[in-house]
Amino acid sequence: xxxxxxxxxxxxxxxxxxxxxxxxxxxxxxxxxxxxxxxxxxxxxxxxxxxxxxxxxxxxxxxxxxxxxxxxxxxxxxxxxxxxxxxxxxxxxxxxxxxxxxxxxxxxxxxxxxxxxxxxxxxxxxxxxxxxxxxxxxxxxxxxxxxxxxxxxxxxxxxxxxxxxxxxxxxxxxxxxxxxxxxxxxxxxxxxxxxxxxxxxxxxxxxxxxxxxxxxxxxxxxxxxxxxxxxxxxxxxxxxxxxxxxxxxxxxxxxxxxxxxxxxxxxxxxxxxxxxxxxxxxxxxxxxxxxxxxxxxxxxxxxxxxxxxxxxxxxxxxxxxxxxxxxxxxxxxxxxxxxxxxxxxxxxxxxxxxxxxxxxxxxxxxxxxxxxxxxxxxxxxxxxxxxxx
Amino acid sequence: xxxxxxxxxxxxxxxxxxxxxxxxxxxxxxxxxxxxxxxxxxxxxxxxxxxxxxxxxxxxxxxxxxxxxxxxxxxxxxxxxxxxxxxxxxxxxxxxxxxxxxxxxxxxxxxxxxxxxxxxxxxxxxxxxxxxxxxxxxxxxxxxxxxxxxxxxxxxxxxxxxxxxxxxxxxxxxxxxxxxxxxxxxxxxxxxxxxxxxxxxxxxxxxxxxxxxxxxxxxxxxxxxxxxxxxxxxxxxxxxxxxxxxxxxxxxxxxxxxxxxxxxxxxxxxxxxxxxxxxxxxxxxxxxxxxxxxxxxxxxxxxxxxxxxxxxxxxxxxxxxxxxxxxxxxxxxxxxxxxxxxxxxxxxxxxxxxxxxxxxxxxxxxxxxxxxxxxxxxxxxxxxxxxxxxxxxxxxxxxxxxxxxxxxxxxxxxxxxxxxxxxxxxxxxxxxxxxxxxxxxxxxxxxxxxxx
Numbered sequence: 001x002x003x004x005x006x007x008x009x010x011x012x013x014x015x016x017x018x019x020x021x022x023x024x025x026x027x028x029x030x031x032x033x034x035x036x037x038x039x040x041x042x043x044x045x046x047x048x049x050x051x052x053x054x055x056x057x058x059x060x061x062x063x064x065x066x067x068x069x070x071x072x073x074x075x076x077x078x079x080x081x082x083x084x085x086x087x088x089x090x091x092x093x094x095x096x097x098x099x100x101x102x103x104x105x106x107x108x109x110x111x112x113x114x115x116x117x118x119x120x121x122x123x124x125x126x127x128x129x130x131x132x133x134x135x136x137x138x139x140x141x142x143x144x145x146x147x148x149x150x151x152x153x154x155x156x157x158x159x160x161x162x163x164x165x166x167x168x169x170x171x172x173x174x175x176x177x178x179x180x181x182x183x184x185x186x187x188x189x190x191x192x193x194x195x196x197x198x199x200x201x202x203x204x205x206x207x208x209x210x211x212x213x214x215x216x217x218x219x220x221x222x223x224x225x226x227x228x229x230x231x232x233x234x235x236x237x238x239x240x241x242x243x244x245x246x247x248x249x250x251x252x253x254x255x256x257x258x259x260x261x262x263x264x265x266x267x268x269x270x271x272x273x274x275x276x277x278x279x280x281x282x283x284x285x286x287x288x289x290x291x292x293x294x295x296x297x298x299x300x301x302x303x304x305x306x307x308x309x310x311x312x313x314x315x316x317x318x319x320x321x322x323x324x325x326x327x328x329x330x331x332x333x334x335x336x337x338x339x340x341x342x343x344x345x346x347x348x349x350x351x352x353x354x355x356x357x358x359x360x361x362x363x364x365x366x367x368x369x370x371x372x373x374x375x376x377x378x379x380x381x382x383x384x385x386x387x388x389x
Numbered sequence: 390x391x392x393x394x395x396x397x398x399x400x401x402x403x404x405x406x407x408x409x410x411x412x413x414x415x416x417x418x419x420x421x422x423x424x425x426x427x428x429x430x431x432x433x434x435x436x437x438x439x440x441x442x443x444x445x446x447x448x449x450x451x452x453x454x455x456x457x458x459x460x461x462x463x464x465x466x467x468x469x470x471x472x473x474x475x476x477x478x479x480x481x482x483x484x485x486x487x488x489x490x491x492x493x494x495x496x497x498x499x500x501x502x503x504x505x506x507x508x509x510x511x512x513x514x515x516x517x518x519x520x521x522x523x524x525x526x527x528x529x530x531x532x533x534x535x536x537x538x539x540x541x542x543x544x545x546x547x548x549x550x551x552x553x554x555x556x557x558x559x560x561x562x563x564x565x566x567x568x569x570x571x572x573x574x575x576x577x578x579x580x581x582x583x584x585x586x587x588x589x590x591x592x593x594x595x596x597x598x599x600x601x602x603x604x605x606x607x608x609x610x611x612x613x614x615x616x617x618x619x620x621x622x623x624x625x626x627x628x629x630x631x632x633x634x635x636x637x638x639x640x641x642x643x644x645x646x647x648x649x650x651x652x653x654x655x656x657x658x659x660x661x662x663x664x665x666x667x668x669x670x671x672x673x674x675x676x677x678x679x680x681x682x683x684x685x686x687x688x689x690x691x692x693x694x695x696x697x698x699x700x701x702x703x704x705x706x707x708x709x710x711x712x713x714x715x716x717x718x719x720x721x722x723x724x725x726x727x728x729x730x731x732x733x734x735x736x737x738x739x740x741x742x743x744x745x746x747x748x749x750x751x752x753x754x755x756x757x758x759x760x761x762x763x764x765x766x767x768x769x770x771x772x773x774x775x776x777x778x779x780x781x782x783x784x785x786x787x788x789x790x791x792x793x794x795x796x797x798x799x800x801x802x803x804x805x806x807x808x809x810x811x812x813x814x815x816x817x818x819x820x821x822x823x824x825x826x827x828x829x830x831x832x833x834x835x836x837x838x839x840x841x
Contacts, residue, residue, distance in 0.1 A: 015396060067510075094464055171519065216523075217514070217519075217520060222514050225514075
């Protein structure tokens with residue numbers, strides 16, 4: 001009997017121990033479950049508004065060479081790497097024109113900028129900027145050329161056929177402004193830097209009016225689009241962007257009429273008053289990127305193999321064209337483009353305040369041509385955002 | 390054993406409560422998850438749609454700023470467009486949009502997704518283009534696309550809102566039923582728990598009641614009371630222990646009575662011998678008194694004889710004690726009430742206090758009593774006549790104690806051997822009296838002195 005009682009007591013003790021263990025396990029599970037409960041979702045905050053950069057931030061400007069969104073995305077990868085490497089924030093500032101970049105350099109709003117060959121030459125000559133490095137692109141080469149082109153089905157076969165035609169160009173670029181002016185001048189088609197509006201208004205001479213009229217657009221990609229959208233008869237753009245367009249739009253064929261000498265592609269220039277040590281550190285970071293795994297990744301996203309040293313002497317072809325144009329070039333720079341029209345929102349049909357009364361508004365809408373075809377060419381894939389290998 | 394029973398009964402109850410609690414928590418957690426889903430998916434999607442519309446307006450403002458020449462930085466515009474594109478992508482990830490309901494949110498989103506890249510291209514061109522005609526063309530296109538986007542965003546937002554609202558309504562209904570169901574289930578479980586606890590209480594209290602009652606019986610000296618508990622647990626053991634105790638007490642009481650009986654027998658034996666001797670002498674004296682000593686001597690002798698008779702009866706009564714009944718004697722002392730002690734009492738305790746002396750009654754052995762307090766059983770009364778007459782009837786057996794019930798079992802060598810043992814010089818009559826038959830001629834036997 002005593003033995004049975006002892007067994008019973010032992011069994012009960014073990015049972016209580018098991019129950020206590022189960023209780024502890026359940027409590028622990030409850031605590032873990034409570035800790036892993038999802039927190040109330042927070043409303044997604046929008047992008048933070050612009051915050052003034054810290055004082056020691058390195059500000060680098062970029063030109064609107066191509067689609068502005070893709071352009072900034074390219075240079076942001078570069079900026080992130082440079083920030084990590086230099087130990088200071090690096091901010092990329094995109095502007096809406098090549099003149100704006102020069103203006104920012106002049107106004108010391110940026111310490112440096114990645115510039116096209118023409119504005120780089122101007123920055124060096126006018127502001128004493130210092131050329132640091134230029135990228136070697138994925139397809140090989142660190143230069144580009146200006147090209148004047150027409151659609152393959154265009155009746156224009158040579159430059160002389162462009163008399164009186166509309167040529168899409170890009171102000172303050174070698175490929176879209178200087179080179180076509182130079183070629184037109186050589187072909188006896190001096191455009192005199194006349195804008196489309198002046199030529200259309202008849203304020204210039206007949207000879208000048210017969211010259212090709214520039215249709216100024218914002219990027220080299222826009223030059224190509226305007227040509228194939230039919231709003232320009234020819235275009236003057238960077239060969240790299242034209243080649244990229246041909247790859248992404250094989251259905252569109254291009255006829256090249258003229259090709260310029262090569263010029264450095266998208267080199268980095270720093271203001272002359274930036275301390276040499278900073279410039280040297282930046283140069284070292286750029287020139288050694290390809291040897292760093294993180295730098296190589298950033299270069300891949302940027303669309304380059306490595307950075308190469310660049311000298312001011314490499315812009316000699318650009319200077320040669322400027323010197324060849326002489327005063328015409330100077331005049332073209334002095335003639336600012338017409339002010340941009342404001343983006344007025346007006347409905348195509350407006351309800352009248354009273355029956356029978358004509359609609360009136362403080363600002364009478366100008367005569368609006370019929371809506372142009374889609375900016376994106378018909379039957380074409382969306383424009384590429386990332387640089388093509 | 391009792392613990393095991395409790396564990397068997399309460400364990401499943403606790404487990405059931407635990408399971409129900411876990412199930413309730415899981416169900417409520419499911420409701421919270423659904424609510425979180427509605428907040429993060431449905432309402433968030435509607436918020437994204439609203440923000441997208443705001444971003445489109447912001448894009449227009451940024452374009453205005455650029456075209457008016459108030460700024461030439463593109464970063465704010467680029468940031469806004471990228472945020473808007475992110476919102477478009479997030480809208481596409483919403484489960485409401487993914488439902489391919491005809492004419493539902495999915496179609497609007499598909500159009501939105503097709504229109505957005507075109508709109509973005511126009512915005513990109515408008516941000517940089519200086520040419521008036523080109524700008525106007527792109528401006529018209531951008532405005533048209535912005536309108537188209539808004540026309541898709543609005544119904545998309547409404548569809549998302551309606552879906553979220555439906556989901557919320559469904560969740561509220563489910564929550565209502567869930568709460569009701571849980572309440573009913575918990576009520577049922579609580580009722581079951583109460584019934585189980587009552588059963589457990591009965592399982593404990595029932596044997597305790599029995600044991601308490603048995604203890605009271607034991608306290609009342611009813612040692613033959615037994616407890617029966619059939620639960621196969623510690624209460625069974627307690628009941629058995631109690632029964633053992635009662636049995637032991639009962640046996641103890643029986644031994645006490647037996648001992649008392651033995652004492653009485655001893656007294657009976659010893660006193661009877663002495664009384665026989667005295668009786669014999671008295672008979673001799675009575676005979677002599679009858680011959681010439683006169684009446685007073687005879688009277689005294691008669692009284693002595695009566696006293697002896699009483700003593701004999703008392704001693705005889707001691708042998709027939711069935712229980713102990715006490716009565717007050719004097720000065721707080723108690724004595725045995727022989728009459729009641731030899732009576733059979735129905736359901737009475739074998740030992741009790743009969744209280745003080747009753748009127749006219751006296752306890753046995755009361756020296757001042759004229760009447761014996763002994764209620765002798767009828768068999769002990771003399772068949773007739775007084776003691777001396779009985780003695781006379783007995784003839785040559787003056788040593789007989791009339792009125793005493795002969796007990797053949799008590800016969801033995803007590804009379805003659807005792808007389809010889811005490812050294813008396815009494816010459817006893819020849820033949821003893823057969824006491825088994827009162828009134829029987831004592832001399833019919835072998836002429837020996839009847840031995841009480």
